[in-house]
Amino acid sequence: MALERDKHTAQRALLTLHEAQLLELYRRMVLIRQFEEKTAEMYARGKITGFCHLYAGEEAVAVGAIYALYDKDYVVSTYREHGHCLAKGADPKVVMAELFGKVTGISKGRGGSMHLFDQDLRFMGGYAIVGGGLPIATGLGLSVQYNEGPEVVCCFFGDGALPQGAFHESLNMASLWKLPVVFVCENNFYGMGTLVQNAICQEELYRFAQPYKMPGVRVDGMDVLEVYGATMEAVARAREGDGPSLIEAVTYRFRGHSMSDPVEYRSKREERIWQERDPIKNLRRKLTVERHVAEGRLGEIEAEVARQIDDAVKFADESPEPSVEELGKGVYAGS
Amino acid sequence: MARISYREALNAALREELDRDERVFIMGEEVGYFGGAFKVTDGLLAVYGEKRVRDTPISELTIVGAGVGAAMGGLKPVVELMTINFGLLAMDQIVNHAAKIHYMFGGKATVPIVIRAPQGGGHQLGAQHSQSLEAYFLHCPGLRVVIPATPADAKGLLKTAIRQTDPVIFLEHESLYGVKGEVPEDNDFLVPFGQAxxxxxxxxxxxxxxxxxxxxxxxxxxxxxxxxxxxxxxxxxxxxxxxxxxxxxxxxxxxxxxxxxxxxxxxxxxxxxxxxxxxxxxxxxxxxxxxxxxxxxxxxxxxxxxxxxxxxxxxxxxxxxxxx
Structure with a gap:
C-alpha cells in the first residue's frame, strides 16, 4: 500500500517545489506521452519496425524518479525505455531517429527502440533481457563506490524482473556492499500478459526489500510527486553511503506489452479505471486547483512539446540510413 | 627471465597490472581470503586490500554483470569465474550484454572486462567440472578469446587483456597451473593478440x-x-x-x-x-x-x-x- 508518509511527501513536494519545477515535471511527462503517441502513429505507418514497447501511462515513474537525480547520476533501464531516456534529457530528435533506424539516432541506428544509450547523459542503456540491467546497475554502483564518487545509480525494471535470479543476486550484492543504487520497480501488473499474482508468490513487491536488508516502499506510480518524494529519500540514503533501496511504483501501461500485443488479457473496465488515474491529468488537476496554475500555461507547454515532436519526426524522416559498408565496424573497440 | 609456474605467471601479471593502473581490480568467488580456488590470486588480498581484491557471493551472473557495469563506469575489472562450468550461469551477461554493448549502443560504450576461468578435464571431476567451452565464446562476435598454454604467454596475454578495451574471455587449463617455464620479468612484457x-x-x-x-x-x-x-x-x-x-x-x-x-x-x-x-x-x-x-x-x-x-x-x- 502507498504509505501515509509518501502521501505527505507528495503533498509537501506539491507545496514546496517552485512553480517552474512543477511545470518541468509536467513538461517531461507530456513530452513522453506525446512522443509515445507519435511513435505509435509512426509504427502504424511503417516508419518504425521491430519490437517497440510504449511507456504511455507510466510517465510519472520515470519523470518523478529521474527528477530526484543530478545530471551526473546514472540511469539503467529496460526495453521500455523511451521515457527514461527522454526524462534523463535526451533530445527527442535522436531518440526518434533511433526508432527510425537512422544513423543520426542515439545509438546510430544499431540499437533501435530497445537499446538507447548516451554516455554523456549517463543514460547507461536500455537492455532487452528481463532483469539484465540490474547486475549492470550494481556494477556501476560499485564503480562509484570504488572511486568514492558522489553519484547514485537509478535502476528501472518491471515486475517481470522480480522472479529473475539477476534481481535477487543484485539486491543481495548491492546491500552486502552498501552500493549507491536505487532500484525502481515499475509494477504495471503484467509481465507481458501474465498477472503478477500468477508469477510471483509475494505480490506486494516492495516487501522483497526486507530480506535484503534495505528500505522498501510502495508508491503510487501514477503520482509524479509521490515517486519524486520517495526517490529523493532513497537517493539521499544512497549518497550518504547507507546503501540501496527498493521502490515499487504501482503503475499501468495504457497500451499493450508491445505494438504487436492486442491486449486480450485485461478488461476494458480495468483499463478505464486506470485511465482515470492518468498521471498527467493527475498533475494537471493539482497544478490548476492547488497551485492555481492557469490552464493556458499548461496548454502552451503542450503546444511547445507538440512542435518539438513534429521536429523530431521530421529530423528522423530526413536522416540517412547507416551505410551497409560500415556495418562490420565497431564489433570491437577501435575496429 | 625467471623460471616460474603458469599459476605464478598469472599472479605476477595481476600484481603488475594492479600496480600499474588504479582502475584495475579483481573480483570473484574465493579470490581474496582463500587466495583463489586454484591459488592464482594467492597473496594479493594482503597487498592490495579488499577494495581491489574482492570476494563475492556465489552469484556468477551478477559477478560478471557487475563487472560489466563497473567497466562501463570506468574501471578495469578482472573477474574470476571459479571454473568455466560455473560461467554458464553468467552467459546472459557475457553474450547478451558484454559482447553486445559496444556495437548495439553505436560504439559509444566500451566494456574493458577480463573474465578469467579455469577449464578442462583430466582430474576425475566428472561431467559438470571438466568441460572445455572455448567454442561457445569463439562463436560470439564481440568477445576476445584468449587461451594460453605456456607460463610466458599466460603472463603476457593476461597483461595485454587487462590493458585493452574489449571484453576478454581468458581461459586457463586446470592441468597447466603447475607447469613451469621461462617468463620475462619486464613490467611491460606483453604478448599481442592474434599472433600464433x-x-x-x-x-x-x-x-x-x-x-x-x-x-x-x-x-x-x-x-x-x-x-x-x-x-x-x-x-x-x-x-x-x-x-x-x-x-x-x-x-x-x-x-x-x-x-x-x-x-x-x-x-x-x-x-x-x-x-x-x-x-x-x-x-x-x-x-x-x-x-x-x-x-x-x-x-x-x-x-x-x-x-x-x-x-x-x-x-x-x-x-x-x-x-x-
Missing amino acids: AVLREGKDVTIVAYSKCVYDALSAAEALENAGIDAEVIDLRTLNPLDIQTVVASIKKTGKAIVAYEGWRTGGAGAEIASRIYEAAFDDLDAPVERVASLDTPMPYNAKLEHAVLPSAGDIVKVAEQMM
Whole structure:
C-alpha cells in the first residue's frame, strides 16, 4: 500500500517545489506521452519496425524518479525505455531517429527502440533481457563506490524482473556492499500478459526489500510527486553511503506489452479505471486547483512539446540510413 | 627471465597490472581470503586490500554483470569465474550484454572486462567440472578469446587483456597451473593478440593446437620424429582474433594439418579452424584436415573412461601416421 508518509511527501513536494519545477515535471511527462503517441502513429505507418514497447501511462515513474537525480547520476533501464531516456534529457530528435533506424539516432541506428544509450547523459542503456540491467546497475554502483564518487545509480525494471535470479543476486550484492543504487520497480501488473499474482508468490513487491536488508516502499506510480518524494529519500540514503533501496511504483501501461500485443488479457473496465488515474491529468488537476496554475500555461507547454515532436519526426524522416559498408565496424573497440 | 609456474605467471601479471593502473581490480568467488580456488590470486588480498581484491557471493551472473557495469563506469575489472562450468550461469551477461554493448549502443560504450576461468578435464571431476567451452565464446562476435598454454604467454596475454578495451574471455587449463617455464620479468612484457607461435618447425605435418593440447602436440612431434615424421607445432594462443595466416604458411610447407583441442569434437573450435584452412589453403592440402578432440560424451568419472574421452599425444601420433 502507498504509505501515509509518501502521501505527505507528495503533498509537501506539491507545496514546496517552485512553480517552474512543477511545470518541468509536467513538461517531461507530456513530452513522453506525446512522443509515445507519435511513435505509435509512426509504427502504424511503417516508419518504425521491430519490437517497440510504449511507456504511455507510466510517465510519472520515470519523470518523478529521474527528477530526484543530478545530471551526473546514472540511469539503467529496460526495453521500455523511451521515457527514461527522454526524462534523463535526451533530445527527442535522436531518440526518434533511433526508432527510425537512422544513423543520426542515439545509438546510430544499431540499437533501435530497445537499446538507447548516451554516455554523456549517463543514460547507461536500455537492455532487452528481463532483469539484465540490474547486475549492470550494481556494477556501476560499485564503480562509484570504488572511486568514492558522489553519484547514485537509478535502476528501472518491471515486475517481470522480480522472479529473475539477476534481481535477487543484485539486491543481495548491492546491500552486502552498501552500493549507491536505487532500484525502481515499475509494477504495471503484467509481465507481458501474465498477472503478477500468477508469477510471483509475494505480490506486494516492495516487501522483497526486507530480506535484503534495505528500505522498501510502495508508491503510487501514477503520482509524479509521490515517486519524486520517495526517490529523493532513497537517493539521499544512497549518497550518504547507507546503501540501496527498493521502490515499487504501482503503475499501468495504457497500451499493450508491445505494438504487436492486442491486449486480450485485461478488461476494458480495468483499463478505464486506470485511465482515470492518468498521471498527467493527475498533475494537471493539482497544478490548476492547488497551485492555481492557469490552464493556458499548461496548454502552451503542450503546444511547445507538440512542435518539438513534429521536429523530431521530421529530423528522423530526413536522416540517412547507416551505410551497409560500415556495418562490420565497431564489433570491437577501435575496429 | 625467471623460471616460474603458469599459476605464478598469472599472479605476477595481476600484481603488475594492479600496480600499474588504479582502475584495475579483481573480483570473484574465493579470490581474496582463500587466495583463489586454484591459488592464482594467492597473496594479493594482503597487498592490495579488499577494495581491489574482492570476494563475492556465489552469484556468477551478477559477478560478471557487475563487472560489466563497473567497466562501463570506468574501471578495469578482472573477474574470476571459479571454473568455466560455473560461467554458464553468467552467459546472459557475457553474450547478451558484454559482447553486445559496444556495437548495439553505436560504439559509444566500451566494456574493458577480463573474465578469467579455469577449464578442462583430466582430474576425475566428472561431467559438470571438466568441460572445455572455448567454442561457445569463439562463436560470439564481440568477445576476445584468449587461451594460453605456456607460463610466458599466460603472463603476457593476461597483461595485454587487462590493458585493452574489449571484453576478454581468458581461459586457463586446470592441468597447466603447475607447469613451469621461462617468463620475462619486464613490467611491460606483453604478448599481442592474434599472433600464433610456431613452437617446433617441421616439414611433414602441421599440428595446430592451443591450451593443454599444445603439450600433447609437442610430445606427439617427438614421438613422430622417431618414426621419421617431421611435425610442425603451432600454438594459436588466441582464438579471437585467430591467426590463420601462420597456420596457412605452415600448411604451404607441410601439406597436412591436424587440429588438436580438448573441446568436444562436434562444433568445436577445430571445426572452425579446419574450415578456415580449407578456405585459405585448399590447394595446398595433400589430405583432409584431421581433428583430434574429446569424444562427444559428458565426462565420466572413472579414470580409464576419462582418459579415453580426452585427446592425447598418442591420438595425435596415430592420426599423423595414418595421414602419411
